[in-house]
Amino acid sequence: MIFIAKLILKAPYYKRGHKTEDGRGRGGYAEYIATREGVELLRGGMVNYIGQRKGSCGLFSDEGVTVDLAKVSQEIDNHPGNVWALIFSLKREDAERLGYNSAAPWMHLLRSRRNDIAKAMHISPENLRWYAAYHNKETNPHAHMMVWSQNPREPYLSQMGIHDIKKVMASDIFRQELLSVYRGQTQARDDLKETFRAKMRELTAQIRAGGNEISPELYQKFALLCGKISSHKGKKVYGYLNNSAKQLTNEIVKLLSADGKIAELYDLWYRCQCEVYCTYTDAMPEKIPLEENKEFKSVRNEVVRAAAEILSLPRQPLREMPEGKMPEEDLKFLEIRADFGDVDALIALGRHYYEKEDDADEAEYLWKVAADKGSAAAMYLIYKGYRDGKFTEKPSDKMKYLRMAADKNHAYAEYELAMQTDKRMPNVKLSYLMRAAEHGCTAAEYEIGKLYYENGQTEQGLAHLEKAAGLDLWARTQVGLFYCYTRDDWEHGMELLTSAAEENYAPAQETIRNIQSGLNAQIFTGLCDLFYYAANIIDERAEEIQAPSGEPVISRRQRREEQAKRDGVVMQM
Numbered sequence: 001m002i003f004i005a006k007l008i009l010k011a012p013y014y015k016r017g018h019k020t021e022d023g024r025g026r027g028g029y030a031e032y033i034a035t036r037e038g039v040e041l042l043r044g045g046m047v048n049y050i051g052q053r054k055g056s057c058g059l060f061s062d063e064g065v066t067v068d069l070a071k072v073s074q075e076i077d078n079h080p081g082n083v084w085a086l087i088f089s090l091k092r093e094d095a096e097r098l099g100y101n102s103a104a105p106w107m108h109l110l111r112s113r114r115n116d117i118a119k120a121m122h123i124s125p126e127n128l129r130w131y132a133a134y135h136n137k138e139t140n141p142h143a144h145m146m147v148w149s150q151n152p153r154e155p156y157l158s159q160m161g162i163h164d165i166k167k168v169m170a171s172d173i174f175r176q177e178l179l180s181v182y183r184g185q186t187q188a189r190d191d192l193k194e195t196f197r198a199k200m201r202e203l204t205a206q207i208r209a210g211g212n213e214i215s216p217e218l219y220q221k222f223a224l225l226c227g228k229i230s231s232h233k234g235k236k237v238y239g240y241l242n243n244s245a246k247q248l249t250n251e252i253v254k255l256l257s258a259d260g261k262i263a264e265l266y267d268l269w270y271r272c273q274c275e276v277y278c279t280y281t282d283a284m285p286e287k288i289p290l291e292e293n294k295e296f297k298s299v300r301n302e303v304v305r306a307a308a309e310i311l312s313l314p315r316q317p318l319r320e321m322p323e324g325k326m327p328e329e330d331l332k333f334l335e336i337r338a339d340f341g342d343v344d345a346l347i348a349l350g351r352h353y354y355e356k357e358d359d360a361d362e363a364e365y366l367w368k369v370a371a372d373k374g375s376a377a378a379m380y381l382i383y384k385g386y387r388d389g390k391f392t393e394k395p396s397d398k399m400k401y402l403r404m405a406a407d408k409n410h411a412y413a414e415y416e417l418a419m420q421t422d423k424r425m426p427n428v429k430l431s432y433l434m435r436a437a438e439h440g441c442t443a444a445e446y447e448i449g450k451l452y453y454e455n456g457q458t459e460q461g462l463a464h465l466e467k468a469a470g471l472d473l474w475a476r477t478q479v480g481l482f483y484c485y486t487r488d489d490w491e492h493g494m495e496l497l498t499s500a501a502e503e504n505y506a507p508a509q510e511t512i513r514n515i516q517s518g519l520n521a522q523i524f525t526g527l528c529d530l531f532y533y534a535a536n537i538i539d540e541r542a543e544e545i546q547a548p549s550g551e552p553v554i555s556r557r558q559r560r561e562e563q564a565k566r567d568g569v570v571m572q573m
Contacts (some may be wrong), residue, residue, distance in 0.1 A: 007170045007279060008089040008140075011162050013082045020121075026083050026146075027073030034059045034069055035134045040066040040103040040134045058133035060107050062114065072131055077108055081152025084121070088169060089142035098173055103134035106143040109470040116168045120161040123149040161475065170279040178276060184270035189295070192265035196299045199256055200306045206311055221252050225307045236308045238300040239389015249303050266290055297360075297390065318522035338366065346370040347378055354381075360390040371401065376408035383413065406432070411439035418444065426451065437464075442472035446479065469496055481511065 015025050024032070033039070039058035059067045076083055095101045100109075110117075110132050118128040132145040149155050171178070206213050207222060210440075214222075228245040230235055238249060257263060274284050290296055293541035331352065338345040350366035353359035364385055370378035379401045385391035405413035418432035430451060436444035445468035453461030465482060468475040477500050483493030494515075500508035 007166055008174055009162060009169075010087040010089075010168045011084060011157060011165075013084040013157070015082055025039035025077050026079075028427070029085065030059070030068060030073050030076050030131065030146055033135070033146070034072075034131075036135070038135045038137055040136055044473075058103070058135075059131045060103070060133070061131050063111055067131070075129075076146065076148070079148055079152070081148060082155060083146055083148045084155070084157060086117075086145040086147060086165070087142055088145065090173070092139055092141060095141040098177075100173060101136070101141055106132070106134045109169065110143065110145060113168055113172065117145075117147065117165055120164040121147065121149075121154075122156045122161070123147075123154045124151070127151050127154060153252075166281065171276075178279070181272050181275045185276075186268055187334075188265050188269040188272060192262060192269065193296070193298055193302075195259075195261050195265060196256065197302055199259060199262070200302045204306045204309060215255075218252065218255050219250055221255070222307065222310075224248055225252065225303070226310055226406075229304065229307045233386070236304055237388055238297065238304050239387075241304065245301075249300050250291040252303050254289065257290040294392065306520045342371050343375045343378070346373075347375065347381065350378075350381065354385065354390065361384065364391045370399055370402070374408075374414070376405045376410040379408070380410050380413045383416070406435075409435070409439055411436045411441040411444070414439065415441045415444045415447075417430035417462045418447065426455070438470045442468055442475050445471065446475045449479075450482075473500045473503060473508065476500045477508045477511060479504065480508070484515075513565055 013028070016026075018026055034057040036058075041058055057067060057069045059069060059072060061067065090098070090100055099105055103420060114128060115125045117130075118125045123130045127150040128147070130145055134143050135141065147155075171443055178213065201220075201442065203214065203222075207219070225248045226243060228241070228248060232241060232245065234240040238246065241249065257266065270285075270287050277283070277285055290299065331349075334345045334349040334352070338349045346366045347370050350363040350370070352363075353366070354363035364382065367378045367382050367385070382391070383398055383402040383405065386401070402416055403414050405415075406417050407479060412437035413431050418429050418436060421429040423429075430448065433444045433448045433451070437448055445464055449461045449464030449466075449468060451461070452458075452464060455461075465479045469479040470476075476496050480493045480496035480500065483489040483496065485493075487493070494512075497508050497511055497515075501512055
């Protein structure tokens with residue numbers, strides 16, 4: 001179905017000194033909307049169905065603001081800047097059906113969305129001034145809203161701003177009727193992503209089998225992408241690739257999106273998108289190609305993941321750690337806690353959406369709320385979202401949040417800052433590493449040891465390396481490799497590697513197997529495991545939190561540990 005119902009918005013503005021045809025100024029317009037026939041009368045900004053009491057008028061504003069019509073009229077007349085007269089209108093049948101046929105729901109709506117309106121008009125929320133009234137007109141019930149800023153230089157309402165106001169208002173007005181559309185869109189999105197994953201698994205198997213069943217064009221592009229990824233030094237996700245590798249990835253997605261099932265699901269998702277747009281605009285959204293749609297970033301990462309898997313050693317396939325699905329009751333509990341501003345719940349709920357790979361915007365919003373409340377963990381997570389390409393990055397945002405977390409002594413933010421510090425500033429790098437190690441980052445302790453050793457301070461370097469080896473199995477494996485290949489101390493190096501292997505640490509076990517096979521383990525060991533662990537253990541430790549009042553929040557790491565126990569695997573830290 002396509003919605004016939006629609007929210008209409010008119011947005012004229014009046015300059016200082018404006019006069020209506022009957023000679024009244026802007027203040028007179030306020031009096032007109034507050035007292036004209038059909039207005040629902042209020043008292044003191046509260047709904048008053050009697051309407052005959054002294055001081056009654058139709059104006060209301062923010063909760064707690066008392067309306068004095070004469071003062072409001074004078075304030076508007078004397079304001080040096082522009083005043084906007086927004087008019088929100090519905091058809092009578094729509095207003096009756098949706099419950100917007102009286103002043104109370106409009107008052108609630110405008111109060112709850114006042115900051116969104118301020119944002120669309122480029123007004124600081126604290127400077128926003130507004131008054132509104134509801135007119136129960138027979139054909140089109142509507143709300144008048146007069147808006148201005150205490151700073152007359154602030155307001156600016158563009159066509160995009162009008163679009164944004166209509167969008168947020170319509171999302172509330174039509175919320176119930178759109179629920180089925182949202183559910184359908186979500187299902188189409190999830191089905192498309194799962195279909196794409198299955199397609200990539202099939203493609204990977206075909207390439208490993210020789211690629212005879214794959215079109216020459218697709219095979220060639222995949223071969224080129226594998227070459228790009230093999231030389232890529234950073235994290236193997238789409239957001240970290242160079243432009244040429246990204247272009248190849250997009251071309252592969254484009255070829256695969258022609259598949260009948262994928263194309264059908266994407267068409268369904270787009271039709272649902274149009275359904276939503278119909279509630280507030282006649283202009284339908286452009287159908288963005290799948291490979292360019294930010295909401296489907298995960299399909300591009302699926303291509304990159306498949307290319308990385310193809311490159312992995314035969315006996316060292318890329319493993320997917322088991323992910324537990326959050327029980328519905330736990331999710332509801334977190335949502336309630338988050339609504340009350342609980343920082344730990346905001347972080348945990350954000351992680352739930354982040355891991356789904358299709359609700360990154362929701363995760364970003366929740367974590368920014370937590371960051372605004374002073375959470376260093378949330379600041380780091382926002383940085384991570386920008387870093388991993390899941391959030392839309394502004395030029396300064398990524399480093400801003402990383403530095404904010406580091407300023408609050410977040411160990412892994414300090415470590416990240418150290419690793420991004422220019423090599424020409426070793427003292428700055430060392431300072432951040434020292435702070436990170438002091439606050440519990442094992443990887444920082446390992447890097448300090450390497451830094452001292454490379455600078456000729458052998459004793460200090462070895463002391464820090466030995467300390468790191470005693471803290472973490474990953475560090476113990478790395479230090480073992482260091483002793484074997486850098487110090488040429490195979491006895492002590494093998495002692496450390498054996499110790500880690502005996503604790504069932506898979507990368508150490510693989511290292512020993514490679515050494516026993518005569519391979520250079522420093523090169524061949526753990527092309528997946530070592531680096532997978534190094535990239536992810538920092539994030540997982542950085543994200544782990546404990547809810548207040550002794551109520552546990554089950555972290556991703558804890559879920560994995562529980563699964564590992566069930567599978568008979570020992571996970572050590």
